[in-house]
Amino acid sequence: MEAPVAGIDVSKDKLIMYFQGKLYEFTNDKRGYEDIRKILPKGCKVGIESTGVYHVNLAKYLMGEYDVRIINPFVLKKFKDFRGKKSDKNDAKKLAEIVVSMGSEFTTSDARELTSQWDFVTRSIVRVKNRLRRDLVLLGYRDSLSRKNLEEVLRSGDGIVLSEVRFLLEELERLEARKREIEKELENVVPKDSLIFTIPGIGKTLGCIILARVGDIRRFSDKRRFVAYCGLDPVVESSGKSVVSRGISKRGDAVLRRAFYLAALTAIKVNPVIKRFYEDHKGRLRGKKLITACARKLAVITWAVLYYNKPFDASE
Template sequence: MSQKLDSKVAVIGIDIGKNSFHIVGQDRRGALVLRQKWSRGQLEARLANLPPCLIGMEACTGAHHLSRKLQTLGHDARLMAAKFVRPYSKGEKNDYRDAEAIAEAVQRPTMKFVAIKTADQLDLQALHRVRERLVSQRTGIINQIRAFLLERGIAVRQGLNLLRAELPGILGTRTDVLSPRMLRVIEDLAGDWRRLDERIEGLSGEIDALAHHDKGCERLMTVPGVGPIISSAIVAAIGTGDAFSKGRDFGAWLGLVPKQMSTGDRTILGSISRRGNRYLRKLFVQAAWVVLVKLGPEQWERYGLKSWIEAAKKRLHHNVLAIALANKLARIAWAVLHKGRAFEYVKTNATASRSA
């Protein structure tokens, strides 16, 4: 690019690919002054020669690493969710039009941007994703073993630990029902199950150690129902929570709030939206069930949840109550992370009079 053209570029939209990147640049008036295709090796070198620009990209694989690189070069790199970029696309889809839509979207003053993750966050996120995949594979193996046993008329009570305890006895004594071939198949599956258990336990231990050495995770673990897995997943997903202005936004991002289909003076609420981070939403729902099932009224009182839970129990189905509590825990977790203080319930005169 010529030096004259370099000085005109103020905003750049980058459509990220595996090996090639489509670049569209605009000047301060919004006119198109750059439209090129660069290789991965050319991108950093060419952008290093440009004056500081506003650069937009969709939040996808490789975008966080590239954003950190561009920020070190002095550019203002910002990431956006793909669904927020789509309305700015004009005409049929191609890579240049996608890059132009990104350049248009990144300039919007009301655009919601994705926080750029650090390398440590990405490492922690990778541990969680590998662990989630292994847990899913283990569940598939367990279900397959149960199905094969049911095919031979052997039913085992529900529960991972119950099947683990009863399986050796079944394989050793039910040779009248299980053929030698089926015995071998189930023994091989049981071996796969043991190996997955070892890998999951190793990853869980590594996540646990990282969580206990991170101050944000330690503060999050003071929230009821939140342990090393959930706390580290939160930190990996949102860092310090600066991308959200309040806990309600975090709960909405997790998809723990009702869908809105409102118009005019009518407010119509449906089931939960299930948008955002599915893995983190699942963990918060599990945390809510831990609070409801394993913690008693005394623990609820300690965390300041007793009056809320008892009042909600009277009007909500237990599944709806779990979702509502998950949303409440998510909002508490965001406040703990964002304000940098451990969760502590302080009983005021107002709460004392309500509970009396």
């Protein structure tokens, strides 16, 4: 017997739930979560729109007893039958309809939350390193973060800038330790035998992140939909006879987009298809634009490998 389905629209202060033809309103706090549990039977499928941080506590509370589906706002916006004026009540109903029509493709475990943490920690590490390099220059040293250079800096005495250097080094060590922890946890929540790992350039960590963010690839019926979901689709404007590229849309999943960008940096060296694409386009594109184009190409390859369930083949 198919499990019943509910949709919950989340905002900062309230929750609107659609379940079996009825609408309910609750407060977005523990009391509201308890009221929801009184209505929904165990095992119910629950569609919740990802809304910043406001959906996180609700999702965690329900995950023990319910099949929770975290739905990207971009999917809700682009849902085929989404019509009419936007409202909380309409959104709650549409969330339930998405779960019914698209099955089990949405990531339901803590994997998605882990990827968000990994992305935050990774970007924090970059910021700390940039600040460290800035402080080293202020102290009159090279901006190298090599152990030898840092040991020399730390022996130089005291001062306000040097105190910050010590603090930042401790913060960097803590962040890098947490990053390693997250990567180990991610390995345990995604399939280790996924064909994504046959794609040169997509290593263990980035492969896990992409799988966790994508969920079931079958919800993307063609490569264009998947590329758009990643926010890697090009924006082109035409005026008269001229056509101008405005870069990428950036409307999709930011974590997924960054994962493909990082993977592309490796793929241009080890993936024959991406290497060839890079060489063919480096005369027209440069810097980040070229890497982004390679990331888009890598996303298309990933979609094909997962959608058709066939290992990577450079000859195709």
